[in-house]
Amino acid sequence: MDLKLRVWRQKDANSKGGFENYDVQNITTDASFLEMMDILNEQLVNSGQDPVAFDHDCREGICGMCSLYINGRAHGPDTEVTTCQLHMRKFKDGDTITIEPWRSGGFPVIKDLMVDRSAYDKILQAGGYVSVNTGGVPDANALPISKIDADEAMDAATCIGCGACVATCKNSSAMLFVSAKVSQLALLPQGKVEASRRAKAMVARMDELGFGNCTNTGACEVECPKGISIAHIARLNREFLFATCKE
Amino acid sequence: MSGFMSSSIGKKFFMSITGLFLMVFLLVHLTANLALLFGPEAFNKVSHFMGTNPIIQVMQPVLAIGFILHILYASMLTIQNQKARPESYAKTVNGHQSSWTSKNMYILGGVVLSFLVLHIINFFWKMKVTGSPLLNEVEVDGEMMENAYGLVVGLFKDPQLGIVYSLVYILGAVGLGFHLTHGFWSSFQTIGMSNDLWRKRLTAVGYLFALLIGAGFSIIPLFLMITA
Numbered sequence: 001m002d003l004k005l006r007v008w009r010q011k012d013a014n015s016k017g018g019f020e021n022y023d024v025q026n027i028t029t030d031a032s033f034l035e036m037m038d039i040l041n042e043q044l045v046n047s048g049q050d051p052v053a054f055d056h057d058c059r060e061g062i063c064g065m066c067s068l069y070i071n072g073r074a075h076g077p078d079t080e081v082t083t084c085q086l087h088m089r090k091f092k093d094g095d096t097i098t099i100e101p102w103r104s105g106g107f108p109v110i111k112d113l114m115v116d117r118s119a120y121d122k123i124l125q126a127g128g129y130v131s132v133n134t135g136g137v138p139d140a141n142a143l144p145i146s147k148i149d150a151d152e153a154m155d156a157a158t159c160i161g162c163g164a165c166v167a168t169c170k171n172s173s174a175m176l177f178v179s180a181k182v183s184q185l186a187l188l189p190q191g192k193v194e195a196s197r198r199a200k201a202m203v204a205r206m207d208e209l210g211f212g213n214c215t216n217t218g219a220c221e222v223e224c225p226k227g228i229s230i231a232h233i234a235r236l237n238r239e240f241l242f243a244t245c246k247e
Numbered sequence: 248m249s250g251f252m253s254s255s256i257g258k259k260f261f262m263s264i265t266g267l268f269l270m271v272f273l274l275v276h277l278t279a280n281l282a283l284l285f286g287p288e289a290f291n292k293v294s295h296f297m298g299t300n301p302i303i304q305v306m307q308p309v310l311a312i313g314f315i316l317h318i319l320y321a322s323m324l325t326i327q328n329q330k331a332r333p334e335s336y337a338k339t340v341n342g343h344q345s346s347w348t349s350k351n352m353y354i355l356g357g358v359v360l361s362f363l364v365l366h367i368i369n370f371f372w373k374m375k376v377t378g379s380p381l382l383n384e385v386e387v388d389g390e391m392m393e394n395a396y397g398l399v400v401g402l403f404k405d406p407q408l409g410i411v412y413s414l415v416y417i418l419g420a421v422g423l424g425f426h427l428t429h430g431f432w433s434s435f436q437t438i439g440m441s442n443d444l445w446r447k448r449l450t451a452v453g454y455l456f457a458l459l460i461g462a463g464f465s466i467i468p469l470f471l472m473i474t475a
Protein backbone atom coordinates (compact mmCIF):
# COMPACT_ATOMS: atom_id res chain seq x y z
CA MET A 1 0.00 0.00 0.00
CA ASP A 2 0.97 3.63 -0.48
CA LEU A 3 0.97 6.04 2.43
CA LYS A 4 1.49 9.70 3.16
CA LEU A 5 3.50 10.37 6.29
CA ARG A 6 3.45 13.57 8.28
CA VAL A 7 6.54 13.29 10.45
CA TRP A 8 7.82 15.61 13.21
CA ARG A 9 11.37 16.72 12.37
CA GLN A 10 13.52 18.58 14.85
CA LYS A 11 17.25 19.08 14.50
CA ASP A 12 18.08 18.97 18.20
CA ALA A 13 16.69 19.74 21.63
CA ASN A 14 17.11 23.49 21.19
CA SER A 15 15.82 23.90 17.64
CA LYS A 16 12.25 24.53 16.71
CA GLY A 17 10.70 21.54 15.01
CA GLY A 18 7.97 21.12 12.43
CA PHE A 19 6.14 18.57 10.31
CA GLU A 20 7.53 17.26 7.01
CA ASN A 21 5.48 15.27 4.51
CA TYR A 22 6.83 12.10 2.91
CA ASP A 23 5.36 9.47 0.60
CA VAL A 24 6.16 5.76 0.92
CA GLN A 25 5.09 3.20 -1.67
CA ASN A 26 4.48 -0.55 -1.80
CA ILE A 27 4.44 -1.15 1.92
CA THR A 28 3.31 -4.71 2.67
CA THR A 29 0.62 -5.22 5.30
CA ASP A 30 2.96 -7.72 6.98
CA ALA A 31 5.54 -5.04 7.72
CA SER A 32 5.79 -3.68 11.24
CA PHE A 33 5.46 0.03 11.76
CA LEU A 34 9.18 0.35 12.46
CA GLU A 35 10.00 -1.57 9.27
CA MET A 36 7.92 0.95 7.41
CA MET A 37 9.99 3.68 9.11
CA ASP A 38 13.17 1.85 8.00
CA ILE A 39 11.92 1.90 4.40
CA LEU A 40 11.26 5.63 4.69
CA ASN A 41 14.76 6.17 6.08
CA GLU A 42 16.38 4.14 3.29
CA GLN A 43 14.53 6.34 0.83
CA LEU A 44 15.76 9.47 2.60
CA VAL A 45 19.36 8.25 2.75
CA ASN A 46 19.30 7.29 -0.93
CA SER A 47 18.18 10.77 -1.86
CA GLY A 48 20.87 12.36 0.32
CA GLN A 49 18.53 13.50 3.13
CA ASP A 50 18.87 13.11 6.87
CA PRO A 51 17.04 9.97 8.08
CA VAL A 52 14.32 10.31 10.71
CA ALA A 53 15.65 9.58 14.20
CA PHE A 54 13.45 7.28 16.27
CA ASP A 55 14.09 4.99 19.24
CA HIS A 56 13.97 1.19 19.06
CA ASP A 57 15.92 -1.80 20.28
CA CYS A 58 14.41 -5.26 20.79
CA ARG A 59 11.60 -4.92 18.24
CA GLU A 60 9.61 -7.56 20.09
CA GLY A 61 7.79 -5.56 22.71
CA ILE A 62 10.03 -6.17 25.70
CA CYS A 63 12.56 -3.39 25.97
CA GLY A 64 10.34 -0.33 25.98
CA MET A 65 12.59 1.72 23.73
CA CYS A 66 10.20 2.32 20.83
CA SER A 67 7.77 5.18 21.27
CA LEU A 68 5.91 7.38 18.72
CA TYR A 69 2.54 9.08 18.94
CA ILE A 70 0.86 7.73 15.83
CA ASN A 71 -2.32 9.30 14.51
CA GLY A 72 -3.09 10.74 17.92
CA ARG A 73 -2.39 7.63 19.99
CA ALA A 74 0.64 6.38 21.89
CA HIS A 75 2.01 3.31 20.04
CA GLY A 76 -0.64 3.76 17.35
CA PRO A 77 -4.13 2.42 16.72
CA ASP A 78 -3.77 -1.09 18.19
CA THR A 79 -4.27 -1.85 21.90
CA GLU A 80 -1.76 -3.44 24.28
CA VAL A 81 1.07 -3.41 21.74
CA THR A 82 4.23 -1.38 21.42
CA THR A 83 5.05 0.44 18.19
CA CYS A 84 7.46 -2.32 17.16
CA GLN A 85 4.57 -4.81 17.47
CA LEU A 86 2.19 -2.65 15.46
CA HIS A 87 1.50 -4.01 12.00
CA MET A 88 0.85 -2.02 8.86
CA ARG A 89 -2.35 -4.02 8.34
CA LYS A 90 -3.86 -1.63 10.85
CA PHE A 91 -3.70 1.05 8.12
CA LYS A 92 -5.34 1.40 4.71
CA ASP A 93 -3.90 2.23 1.33
CA GLY A 94 -3.82 6.00 0.86
CA ASP A 95 -3.90 6.82 4.59
CA THR A 96 -2.11 9.85 5.96
CA ILE A 97 -0.26 8.96 9.14
CA THR A 98 0.78 11.68 11.59
CA ILE A 99 3.85 10.70 13.62
CA GLU A 100 4.90 12.76 16.64
CA PRO A 101 7.30 12.28 19.53
CA TRP A 102 6.06 11.78 23.12
CA ARG A 103 5.13 15.22 24.41
CA SER A 104 5.94 15.96 28.02
CA GLY A 105 8.04 18.42 29.97
CA GLY A 106 9.61 15.37 31.61
CA PHE A 107 10.60 13.87 28.23
CA PRO A 108 12.30 16.59 26.15
CA VAL A 109 12.81 15.88 22.44
CA ILE A 110 16.41 15.00 21.57
CA LYS A 111 16.00 14.81 17.80
CA ASP A 112 13.01 14.20 15.51
CA LEU A 113 10.97 11.47 17.19
CA MET A 114 13.47 10.60 19.91
CA VAL A 115 12.81 11.82 23.43
CA ASP A 116 14.97 11.73 26.52
CA ARG A 117 13.36 9.30 28.95
CA SER A 118 16.19 9.35 31.48
CA ALA A 119 13.73 10.92 33.92
CA TYR A 120 12.38 7.38 34.37
CA ASP A 121 15.86 6.11 35.22
CA LYS A 122 16.23 8.88 37.76
CA ILE A 123 12.95 7.87 39.40
CA LEU A 124 14.13 4.26 39.55
CA GLN A 125 17.46 5.32 41.01
CA ALA A 126 15.55 7.05 43.79
CA GLY A 127 14.13 3.79 45.14
CA GLY A 128 13.17 1.21 42.54
CA TYR A 129 15.42 -1.47 44.00
CA VAL A 130 15.93 -3.77 46.99
CA SER A 131 19.06 -2.76 48.95
CA VAL A 132 19.89 -6.07 50.55
CA ASN A 133 21.22 -9.10 48.75
CA THR A 134 18.24 -11.43 48.60
CA GLY A 135 20.33 -14.45 47.62
CA GLY A 136 19.58 -17.03 44.99
CA VAL A 137 16.15 -18.28 43.97
CA PRO A 138 14.48 -19.43 47.22
CA ASP A 139 12.99 -22.93 47.60
CA ALA A 140 9.46 -23.09 46.30
CA ASN A 141 7.79 -23.09 49.72
CA ALA A 142 10.44 -21.43 51.85
CA LEU A 143 8.96 -17.97 51.37
CA PRO A 144 5.18 -18.28 51.18
CA ILE A 145 3.60 -15.68 48.89
CA SER A 146 -0.08 -15.89 48.01
CA LYS A 147 -0.96 -16.54 44.40
CA ILE A 148 -2.91 -13.27 44.35
CA ASP A 149 0.08 -11.20 45.51
CA ALA A 150 2.47 -13.04 43.24
CA ASP A 151 0.21 -12.41 40.24
CA GLU A 152 -0.28 -8.73 41.10
CA ALA A 153 3.45 -8.23 41.54
CA MET A 154 4.10 -10.01 38.27
CA ASP A 155 1.52 -7.88 36.44
CA ALA A 156 3.17 -4.73 37.79
CA ALA A 157 6.59 -6.05 36.84
CA THR A 158 5.60 -6.27 33.17
CA CYS A 159 6.03 -2.48 32.88
CA ILE A 160 8.71 -1.88 30.28
CA GLY A 161 9.21 1.80 31.06
CA CYS A 162 8.14 2.94 27.60
CA GLY A 163 6.50 6.18 28.73
CA ALA A 164 3.21 5.74 26.87
CA CYS A 165 1.39 6.50 30.11
CA VAL A 166 3.02 9.92 30.36
CA ALA A 167 2.59 10.53 26.64
CA THR A 168 -1.13 9.78 26.83
CA CYS A 169 -2.06 11.41 30.12
CA LYS A 170 -3.55 14.86 29.68
CA ASN A 171 -1.51 15.92 32.71
CA SER A 172 1.66 14.17 31.57
CA SER A 173 1.63 12.29 34.86
CA ALA A 174 4.09 9.46 35.48
CA MET A 175 1.97 7.86 38.19
CA LEU A 176 1.23 4.61 36.32
CA PHE A 177 4.93 3.93 35.78
CA VAL A 178 5.87 4.84 39.37
CA SER A 179 2.96 2.84 40.78
CA ALA A 180 3.99 -0.23 38.80
CA LYS A 181 7.54 0.01 40.10
CA VAL A 182 6.40 0.58 43.68
CA SER A 183 3.80 -2.21 43.49
CA GLN A 184 6.02 -4.91 42.10
CA LEU A 185 8.29 -4.58 45.14
CA ALA A 186 5.79 -3.60 47.84
CA LEU A 187 3.80 -6.80 47.26
CA LEU A 188 6.72 -9.15 47.89
CA PRO A 189 8.50 -9.83 51.20
CA GLN A 190 11.91 -8.87 49.83
CA GLY A 191 10.63 -5.45 48.83
CA LYS A 192 8.24 -4.76 51.69
CA VAL A 193 10.98 -3.79 54.14
CA GLU A 194 11.80 -0.63 52.23
CA ALA A 195 8.30 0.01 50.90
CA SER A 196 7.68 3.27 52.79
CA ARG A 197 11.02 4.82 52.04
CA ARG A 198 10.73 3.76 48.42
CA ALA A 199 7.28 5.26 47.89
CA LYS A 200 8.34 8.60 49.33
CA ALA A 201 11.65 8.81 47.51
CA MET A 202 10.23 7.84 44.12
CA VAL A 203 7.28 10.22 44.37
CA ALA A 204 9.56 13.07 45.44
CA ARG A 205 11.82 12.43 42.45
CA MET A 206 8.86 12.16 40.09
CA ASP A 207 7.53 15.52 41.32
CA GLU A 208 10.89 17.20 40.72
CA LEU A 209 11.16 16.06 37.13
CA GLY A 210 8.31 18.05 35.64
CA PHE A 211 5.54 15.47 35.35
CA GLY A 212 1.97 16.54 36.14
CA ASN A 213 -0.38 15.39 38.87
CA CYS A 214 -2.64 12.37 38.40
CA THR A 215 -6.35 13.20 38.20
CA ASN A 216 -7.49 9.60 37.82
CA THR A 217 -8.70 9.93 34.24
CA GLY A 218 -7.55 6.37 33.52
CA ALA A 219 -6.22 7.16 30.03
CA CYS A 220 -2.78 5.70 30.86
CA GLU A 221 -3.99 2.16 31.50
CA VAL A 222 -5.88 2.12 28.21
CA GLU A 223 -2.76 2.98 26.21
CA CYS A 224 -0.24 1.03 28.30
CA PRO A 225 1.15 -1.70 26.04
CA LYS A 226 1.25 -4.02 29.06
CA GLY A 227 -2.27 -3.24 30.26
CA ILE A 228 -1.10 -2.13 33.71
CA SER A 229 -4.10 -1.23 35.83
CA ILE A 230 -4.53 2.05 37.71
CA ALA A 231 -5.36 -0.09 40.74
CA HIS A 232 -1.59 0.10 41.21
CA ILE A 233 -1.92 3.88 41.48
CA ALA A 234 -4.34 3.37 44.36
CA ARG A 235 -1.72 1.15 45.99
CA LEU A 236 0.96 3.79 45.47
CA ASN A 237 -1.31 6.41 47.06
CA ARG A 238 -1.88 4.04 49.97
CA GLU A 239 1.83 3.33 50.39
CA PHE A 240 2.62 7.02 50.23
CA LEU A 241 -0.03 8.01 52.78
CA PHE A 242 1.03 5.24 55.20
CA ALA A 243 4.65 6.27 54.78
CA THR A 244 3.76 9.86 55.69
CA CYS A 245 1.78 8.73 58.74
CA LYS A 246 4.73 6.64 59.94
CA GLU A 247 7.04 9.65 60.03
CA MET B 248 4.80 16.83 56.72
CA SER B 249 5.92 19.82 54.66
CA GLY B 250 7.11 17.36 52.04
CA PHE B 251 3.68 15.79 52.04
CA MET B 252 1.83 19.08 51.57
CA SER B 253 3.91 20.02 48.56
CA SER B 254 3.98 16.55 46.97
CA SER B 255 1.63 15.72 44.13
CA ILE B 256 -0.10 12.99 46.13
CA GLY B 257 -0.35 15.26 49.17
CA LYS B 258 -2.08 17.97 47.16
CA LYS B 259 -4.42 15.43 45.67
CA PHE B 260 -5.10 14.13 49.18
CA PHE B 261 -6.52 17.54 50.09
CA MET B 262 -8.65 17.58 46.92
CA SER B 263 -10.04 14.23 47.90
CA ILE B 264 -10.71 14.97 51.58
CA THR B 265 -12.32 18.33 50.83
CA GLY B 266 -14.29 16.70 48.00
CA LEU B 267 -15.56 13.96 50.31
CA PHE B 268 -16.47 16.54 52.92
CA LEU B 269 -18.32 18.66 50.35
CA MET B 270 -20.25 15.58 49.23
CA VAL B 271 -21.43 14.96 52.80
CA PHE B 272 -22.45 18.61 52.99
CA LEU B 273 -24.43 18.20 49.77
CA LEU B 274 -26.39 15.31 51.27
CA VAL B 275 -27.32 17.36 54.35
CA HIS B 276 -28.18 20.37 52.24
CA LEU B 277 -30.32 18.32 49.85
CA THR B 278 -32.20 16.64 52.67
CA ALA B 279 -33.04 20.05 54.12
CA ASN B 280 -34.06 21.44 50.74
CA LEU B 281 -36.40 18.60 49.96
CA ALA B 282 -38.57 19.70 52.91
CA LEU B 283 -39.78 22.37 50.49
CA LEU B 284 -41.81 19.72 48.67
CA PHE B 285 -43.83 19.29 51.86
CA GLY B 286 -45.03 22.87 51.97
CA PRO B 287 -44.18 26.20 53.62
CA GLU B 288 -44.43 25.08 57.23
CA ALA B 289 -42.13 22.08 56.85
CA PHE B 290 -39.55 24.08 54.92
CA ASN B 291 -39.59 27.03 57.29
CA LYS B 292 -39.15 24.74 60.27
CA VAL B 293 -36.20 22.93 58.71
CA SER B 294 -34.65 26.19 57.63
CA HIS B 295 -35.16 27.67 61.09
CA PHE B 296 -33.47 24.59 62.56
CA MET B 297 -30.55 24.91 60.14
CA GLY B 298 -30.24 28.62 60.93
CA THR B 299 -30.13 28.15 64.70
CA ASN B 300 -28.64 24.72 65.38
CA PRO B 301 -25.21 25.26 66.98
CA ILE B 302 -23.54 22.34 65.15
CA ILE B 303 -24.61 23.76 61.81
CA GLN B 304 -23.31 27.21 62.84
CA VAL B 305 -19.93 25.75 63.76
CA MET B 306 -19.81 23.82 60.50
CA GLN B 307 -20.41 26.92 58.38
CA PRO B 308 -16.87 28.34 58.53
CA VAL B 309 -15.50 24.79 58.17
CA LEU B 310 -17.56 24.44 55.03
CA ALA B 311 -16.25 27.74 53.70
CA ILE B 312 -12.68 26.58 54.35
CA GLY B 313 -13.47 23.28 52.65
CA PHE B 314 -14.63 25.08 49.53
CA ILE B 315 -11.68 27.47 49.54
CA LEU B 316 -9.12 24.67 49.93
CA HIS B 317 -10.82 22.55 47.26
CA ILE B 318 -10.80 25.45 44.80
CA LEU B 319 -7.27 26.56 45.71
CA TYR B 320 -5.80 23.09 45.26
CA ALA B 321 -7.86 22.54 42.11
CA SER B 322 -6.37 25.68 40.59
CA MET B 323 -2.85 24.82 41.70
CA LEU B 324 -3.02 21.28 40.31
CA THR B 325 -4.65 22.38 37.08
CA ILE B 326 -2.01 25.03 36.40
CA GLN B 327 0.82 22.56 37.12
CA ASN B 328 -0.80 19.96 34.90
CA GLN B 329 -1.07 22.35 32.00
CA LYS B 330 2.58 23.31 32.37
CA ALA B 331 3.64 19.65 32.38
CA ARG B 332 3.10 19.47 28.62
CA PRO B 333 4.77 22.57 27.16
CA GLU B 334 4.18 21.51 23.56
CA SER B 335 0.87 19.86 22.71
CA TYR B 336 0.15 17.20 20.11
CA ALA B 337 -0.92 18.16 16.61
CA LYS B 338 -3.26 15.20 16.52
CA THR B 339 -4.96 13.42 19.41
CA VAL B 340 -7.65 10.80 19.40
CA ASN B 341 -9.41 10.50 22.67
CA GLY B 342 -12.71 9.51 24.01
CA HIS B 343 -12.00 5.82 24.15
CA GLN B 344 -9.49 6.29 26.96
CA SER B 345 -11.25 8.37 29.55
CA SER B 346 -14.52 10.13 30.20
CA TRP B 347 -15.08 13.75 29.21
CA THR B 348 -15.92 14.63 32.80
CA SER B 349 -12.64 13.23 34.15
CA LYS B 350 -10.72 15.51 31.80
CA ASN B 351 -12.80 18.62 32.45
CA MET B 352 -13.15 18.70 36.21
CA TYR B 353 -11.92 22.29 36.37
CA ILE B 354 -14.51 23.49 33.88
CA LEU B 355 -17.27 21.63 35.69
CA GLY B 356 -15.90 22.99 38.97
CA GLY B 357 -16.12 26.46 37.42
CA VAL B 358 -19.78 25.87 36.59
CA VAL B 359 -20.37 24.80 40.20
CA LEU B 360 -18.48 27.83 41.51
CA SER B 361 -20.43 30.37 39.40
CA PHE B 362 -23.61 28.71 40.54
CA LEU B 363 -22.42 28.79 44.15
CA VAL B 364 -21.76 32.54 43.98
CA LEU B 365 -25.21 33.21 42.55
CA HIS B 366 -26.74 30.93 45.14
CA ILE B 367 -25.05 32.77 48.01
CA ILE B 368 -26.23 36.13 46.64
CA ASN B 369 -29.78 34.82 46.19
CA PHE B 370 -30.27 33.17 49.55
CA PHE B 371 -27.46 33.03 52.05
CA TRP B 372 -26.60 36.72 51.81
CA LYS B 373 -30.21 37.81 52.10
CA MET B 374 -30.93 35.54 55.06
CA LYS B 375 -27.78 36.36 57.00
CA VAL B 376 -26.87 39.89 56.00
CA THR B 377 -29.15 42.15 54.04
CA GLY B 378 -32.56 40.64 54.71
CA SER B 379 -35.45 40.81 52.27
CA PRO B 380 -39.10 41.84 52.50
CA LEU B 381 -39.92 38.31 51.32
CA LEU B 382 -38.42 37.00 54.55
CA ASN B 383 -40.89 38.76 56.91
CA GLU B 384 -41.42 36.63 59.94
CA VAL B 385 -44.19 34.08 60.00
CA GLU B 386 -45.58 32.01 62.82
CA VAL B 387 -45.16 28.25 62.66
CA ASP B 388 -46.46 26.14 65.54
CA GLY B 389 -46.50 29.16 67.81
CA GLU B 390 -42.90 30.16 67.04
CA MET B 391 -41.87 33.19 64.99
CA MET B 392 -39.33 32.51 62.25
CA GLU B 393 -38.06 33.85 58.92
CA ASN B 394 -40.19 32.96 55.93
CA ALA B 395 -37.41 31.15 54.01
CA TYR B 396 -40.08 29.50 51.90
CA GLY B 397 -41.28 32.91 50.78
CA LEU B 398 -37.76 33.86 49.69
CA VAL B 399 -37.24 30.67 47.66
CA VAL B 400 -40.65 30.73 46.03
CA GLY B 401 -40.31 34.45 45.44
CA LEU B 402 -37.14 33.84 43.44
CA PHE B 403 -38.29 30.89 41.36
CA LYS B 404 -41.74 32.36 40.78
CA ASP B 405 -40.54 35.86 40.03
CA PRO B 406 -42.73 37.02 37.12
CA GLN B 407 -39.78 38.16 34.98
CA LEU B 408 -36.74 36.21 36.07
CA GLY B 409 -38.25 33.13 37.75
CA ILE B 410 -37.87 30.94 34.72
CA VAL B 411 -34.29 32.10 34.11
CA TYR B 412 -33.36 31.40 37.74
CA SER B 413 -35.00 27.98 37.58
CA LEU B 414 -33.03 27.05 34.46
CA VAL B 415 -29.75 28.36 35.89
CA TYR B 416 -30.29 26.38 39.08
CA ILE B 417 -31.04 23.23 37.11
CA LEU B 418 -27.91 23.79 35.03
CA GLY B 419 -25.86 24.23 38.21
CA ALA B 420 -27.26 21.00 39.66
CA VAL B 421 -26.54 19.08 36.45
CA GLY B 422 -22.98 20.47 36.31
CA LEU B 423 -22.46 19.38 39.90
CA GLY B 424 -23.86 15.95 39.07
CA PHE B 425 -21.35 15.56 36.25
CA HIS B 426 -18.52 16.74 38.52
CA LEU B 427 -19.44 13.91 40.85
CA THR B 428 -19.72 11.17 38.20
CA HIS B 429 -15.93 11.32 38.16
CA GLY B 430 -15.28 12.92 41.55
CA PHE B 431 -16.97 10.31 43.73
CA TRP B 432 -14.88 7.34 42.67
CA SER B 433 -11.81 9.48 42.14
CA SER B 434 -11.76 10.68 45.75
CA PHE B 435 -11.52 7.09 46.96
CA GLN B 436 -8.82 6.23 44.44
CA THR B 437 -6.79 9.23 45.60
CA ILE B 438 -6.70 8.10 49.22
CA GLY B 439 -5.83 4.59 48.10
CA MET B 440 -9.19 3.03 48.85
CA SER B 441 -9.72 1.29 45.53
CA ASN B 442 -8.63 -1.73 43.54
CA ASP B 443 -9.90 -3.43 40.39
CA LEU B 444 -13.02 -4.73 42.14
CA TRP B 445 -13.84 -1.71 44.31
CA ARG B 446 -13.34 0.57 41.37
CA LYS B 447 -16.37 -0.98 39.66
CA ARG B 448 -18.45 -0.77 42.82
CA LEU B 449 -17.41 2.80 43.63
CA THR B 450 -18.02 4.04 40.08
CA ALA B 451 -21.49 2.50 40.14
CA VAL B 452 -22.30 4.08 43.51
CA GLY B 453 -20.76 7.33 42.24
CA TYR B 454 -23.12 7.44 39.27
CA LEU B 455 -26.08 6.86 41.56
CA PHE B 456 -24.86 9.53 43.96
CA ALA B 457 -24.32 11.98 41.10
CA LEU B 458 -27.82 11.25 39.82
CA LEU B 459 -29.29 11.72 43.28
CA ILE B 460 -27.54 15.09 43.70
CA GLY B 461 -28.19 16.31 40.15
CA ALA B 462 -31.84 15.27 40.11
CA GLY B 463 -32.41 16.09 43.80
CA PHE B 464 -31.38 19.72 43.49
CA SER B 465 -33.19 20.10 40.16
CA ILE B 466 -36.48 18.89 41.63
CA ILE B 467 -37.05 22.07 43.61
CA PRO B 468 -37.14 24.57 40.73
CA LEU B 469 -38.92 21.95 38.59
CA PHE B 470 -41.52 21.37 41.30
CA LEU B 471 -42.16 25.09 41.64
CA MET B 472 -42.36 25.47 37.85
CA ILE B 473 -44.98 22.76 37.58
CA THR B 474 -47.10 23.65 40.59
CA ALA B 475 -48.76 26.93 39.83
Ligand code: HEM
Pocket residue numbers: 213214215216259262263264265266267269270273317318321322324325352353355356357359360426429430431433434435437438
Ligand atom coordinates in the same frame (compact mmCIF):
# COMPACT_ATOMS: atom_id res chain seq x y z
C1 HEM C 1 -20.17 21.15 46.27
C2 HEM C 1 -19.21 21.32 45.48
C3 HEM C 1 -18.15 20.32 45.09
C4 HEM C 1 -18.02 18.99 45.39
C5 HEM C 1 -18.95 18.11 46.21
C6 HEM C 1 -16.81 18.53 44.76
C7 HEM C 1 -16.34 17.24 44.83
C8 HEM C 1 -15.19 16.79 44.24
C9 HEM C 1 -14.63 15.48 44.40
C10 HEM C 1 -15.21 14.38 45.27
C11 HEM C 1 -13.50 15.42 43.66
C12 HEM C 1 -12.55 14.23 43.49
C13 HEM C 1 -11.30 14.41 44.28
C14 HEM C 1 -10.21 13.48 43.87
O1 HEM C 1 -10.06 13.20 42.68
O2 HEM C 1 -9.46 13.01 44.73
C15 HEM C 1 -13.34 16.68 43.01
C16 HEM C 1 -12.32 16.99 42.13
C17 HEM C 1 -12.15 18.22 41.55
N1 HEM C 1 -12.88 19.38 41.81
FE1 HEM C 1 -14.53 19.48 42.95
N2 HEM C 1 -16.22 19.57 44.08
C18 HEM C 1 -17.00 20.69 44.28
C19 HEM C 1 -16.76 21.96 43.81
C20 HEM C 1 -15.67 22.31 43.02
C21 HEM C 1 -15.36 23.65 42.65
C22 HEM C 1 -16.16 24.91 43.04
C23 HEM C 1 -14.24 23.59 41.89
C24 HEM C 1 -13.59 24.85 41.34
C25 HEM C 1 -12.89 25.11 40.46
C26 HEM C 1 -13.84 22.20 41.76
C27 HEM C 1 -12.77 21.70 41.03
C28 HEM C 1 -12.34 20.38 41.04
C29 HEM C 1 -11.25 19.86 40.26
C30 HEM C 1 -10.39 20.64 39.26
C31 HEM C 1 -11.12 18.51 40.57
C32 HEM C 1 -10.11 17.51 40.01
C33 HEM C 1 -8.86 17.59 40.80
C34 HEM C 1 -7.99 16.39 40.67
O3 HEM C 1 -8.47 15.30 40.36
O4 HEM C 1 -6.79 16.54 40.94
N3 HEM C 1 -14.74 21.45 42.50
N4 HEM C 1 -14.37 17.51 43.38
Ligand code: SF4
Pocket residue numbers: 158159160161162163164165166176177180223224225226227228
Ligand atom coordinates in the same frame (compact mmCIF):
# COMPACT_ATOMS: atom_id res chain seq x y z
S1 SF4 D 1 3.14 1.68 32.91
FE1 SF4 D 1 2.74 0.88 30.82
S2 SF4 D 1 2.75 2.73 29.54
FE2 SF4 D 1 3.73 3.31 31.47
S3 SF4 D 1 5.92 3.01 31.15
FE3 SF4 D 1 5.13 1.07 32.03
S4 SF4 D 1 4.62 -0.18 30.24
FE4 SF4 D 1 4.86 1.89 29.46
Ligand code: FES
Pocket residue numbers: 055056057058059060061062063064065066082083084085
Ligand atom coordinates in the same frame (compact mmCIF):
# COMPACT_ATOMS: atom_id res chain seq x y z
S1 FES E 1 11.68 -1.85 20.34
FE1 FES E 1 11.71 -2.90 22.26
S2 FES E 1 9.65 -2.68 22.88
FE2 FES E 1 9.59 -1.85 20.88
